[in-house]
Amino acid sequence: MKTQTKLLTFLFFIISTFIFSQKNFNEKLLDKKLTALQEVTKTVGFSVAIVKENEVIYSKGFGYSNLEKKIKTDENTLFAIGSSSKAFTVALLGIMEEEKGLSFNDSPKKYIPELNFYNKELNNEVTILDMISHRTGLPRHDFSWYLFPIENKDSLLARVKYHKPFTGIRKQWYYNNFMYLAQGIITEKLTNKSWEENIRERFFKPLNMSRSNLNIKELQNTTNVSKGYVLENFTTNKVIPYYNIAAISPAGSINSSAKEMSNWLKVWLNDGKFNDNQILPKKYIQKAMNPLMLVGSGIADEKFPDQHLNSYGFAWFTSSYKGHYRLEHGGNIDGFSANVALFPTDKIGIVVLTNQDSSALPTLVRNAISDEVLDLEKTDWKTYYEEKIDKLKQSQKKAKENEKSSIILNTKPSHSLIEYAGKYNHPGYGDFKIKLQNDSLFAHFTIKKMYLSHKHYDVFIPYIIEDNKLDTISDLGIYFNFQTNNLGDISSTKLKLEPTLDDIIFKRTPEEVDITKEILNKYVGLYSLSGTELKIFLKEENLMLFVPGQPEYTLTPIKENEFMIKGLTGYKARFEVNKSTLNLVLIQPNGTFTAIKK
Known part of the structure; x- marks a missing residue:
């Protein structure tokens, strides 16, 4: 019995020593x-x-895995x-x-x-x-x-x-x-x-x-x-x-x-x-x-x-x-x-x-x-x-003060807000859309929505929207800096997404609008431009432009009377009524040309 007691005491000592050495x-x-x-x-x-x-x-x-329900971690x-x-x-x-x-x-x-x-x-x-x-x-x-x-x-x-x-x-x-x-x-x-x-x-x-x-x-x-x-x-x-x-x-x-x-x-x-x-x-x-x-x-x-x-x-x-x-x-x-x-x-x-x-x-x-x-x-x-x-x-307080002081007062966007709307793309990132809602611009990303607050000129500050509430606390540290092309249209936005690189440029494609076939049919016909006959016609519900010696061009509607010419960057077609005459106005980087409907 004494031997067993001594053995148990010895084992307890060994186990205790091991545990102590571990912790x-x-x-x-x-x-x-x-x-x-x-x-x-x-x-x-x-x-x-x-x-x-x-x-x-x-x-x-420690603490809670669910603060609202007080579930402990x-x-x-x-x-x-x-x-x-x-x-x-x-x-x-x-x-x-x-x-x-x-x-x-x-x-x-x-x-x-x-x-x-x-x-x-x-x-x-x-x-x-x-x-x-x-x-x-x-x-x-x-x-x-x-x-x-x-x-x-x-x-x-x-x-x-x-x-x-x-x-x-x-x-x-x-x-x-x-x-x-x-x-x-x-x-x-x-x-x-x-x-x-x-x-x-x-x-x-x-x-x-x-x-x-x-x-x-x-x-x-x-x-x-x-x-x-x-x-x-x-x-x-x-x-x-x-x-x-x-x-x-x-x-x-x-x-x-x-x-x-x-x-x-x-x-x-x-x-x-x-x-x-x-x-x-x-x-x-x-x-x-x-x-x-x-x-x-x-x-x-x-x-x-x-x-x-x-x-x-x-x-x-x-x-x-x-x-x-x-x-x-x-x-x-x-x-x-x-x-x-x-x-x-x-x-x-x-x-x-x-x-x-x-x-x-x-x-x-x-x-x-x-x-x-x-x-x-x-x-x-x-x-x-x-x-x-x-x-x-x-440092955050100072940064906010600097941000506020950097705003140039009494400036406004160079275009009406609807003209900033459209799809923006960079091949290394992806697509996002800017939409006009209730007189405000919103950027729609794959899983995020942002309100674009005007800072000055064509520069906007994004704020993430979560649960339909504006998050004015979180700072993404980026701006939307919009650019124009030679026609004066909003063509892209620059985002400073990488501190070590120049701005990432997302190119804009205007948002297509739905136009009834009845309105499109009004534009169909032959137009004379300095002796050259241009043809506007419908093909598979798309409005098309044919210029002699050139391929057929698809006209993509961005307004009821205004179209982008697909495949030609910086080219637009606009239909205008001048008195009783319907004109086709072709807006190009090298000038604006008017064709009269026959």
Whole structure:
């Protein structure tokens, strides 16, 4: 009996020592610090998990997944993780390297022959590794997928041909989501399966990530799901709709929980293994732990000079955090923010998921946890944030004052508002329409509607409309600057969508109007122009113009009596009654000519 007691005491000592070695921090103190960060950032809710080697040593939810119904968050609550998804996409290529003979130094065109870039240098020299490390010389061009989403990946990638670079290959790091779309498509070509199928089969199933999913429809059809929120005026949380990122999914469509993401961390902390199953090749893990491209100057914050060598690798930002090597990646999509971090040499992993749009909380919580778990000098991250937010408020206030002072008073648009209406197109982005409604202009994008407020001259400021309410708080930071052609018509609008490039120009096509066949028949006939006979006739319900020696032209109605001449930029035809005579007025870049109906 005494022997058994001694044995039990010994086993209890061993187990207690093991648990202590796994979790060498004060859990209650950590709870208190994380709650303080939640309060200072005014975050509705978040979840966190900490992994040590192959064990979850801390997992918890804070606040609410649904503020209105006061539903509490826990470690199983699903959040959108945004760009923290990227490491999954590159990891698929790591598997393809072992199984399909892919090389990261290959040209992406080897697998996607139809992929075309803006210039010859990109087409001939860019590699998969360049796309992974954001060093292609392309800026983000994010409005291309955000304002103009489509479901077909190949069609979305085709827009890259019209995306202008701002520098040469490998000269500067610059984030680009389209290059991760391309990586997802490469795995589709190699496996004859969709990126989504590959993610489920290669990661979700073997990692027991049974509740994790890959689109908003799946998210809405499950339980314990967080709503997304935006903090308005630094004071009030407002629920916002889920954003379906559609075809750009390989860059950031995963929805998951802190608990299930902890299994993903275990893979990275254990040479690619999970429960003795080799999920990722060990060679890939060893390679993917390394940086590829320096980000910025290397020191992100002068207040923390020991956080240096900031670089980017295989969908991980790499740096030194207070002397400890760290990999991490954030994620942001409407209503949600995330951060996933690894300390490979310390065998520590951290995941933070929150339901606040563009939130500082994941970074603050990650850092606070790192200080505790790694037993580092403690930074007061709450005060750090308060100082940062005060500076941000001041800068935003100054920006609004500058915006107000930059308005040139007593100016008006050069045309009547109806003349700005029409369809606007850029091949690297897509189409949107501007419509006149109740004496105001509205821009209609694929899933967004904006009110265009006149600033001065032909410049308008866009404000997003959500739930039929005008959002005057969110600042898109862009203007609609309308241009005219040689005829004086509104021909395009310029949008400053990329800070590193000139304005993106969207060309205007006037909106077609419906004209009855009875009215069109009035215009049919022969017209004399300086001895030349012009013919106006109907063909398949379209009004046509025939000029001797030229092809037939289709006349596209933009007003009851005014038509664009299809195929001839800057040419119009207008029918005018002069006393009892019907005239055909041809408006051209080289002049205006009048033909009289016979």
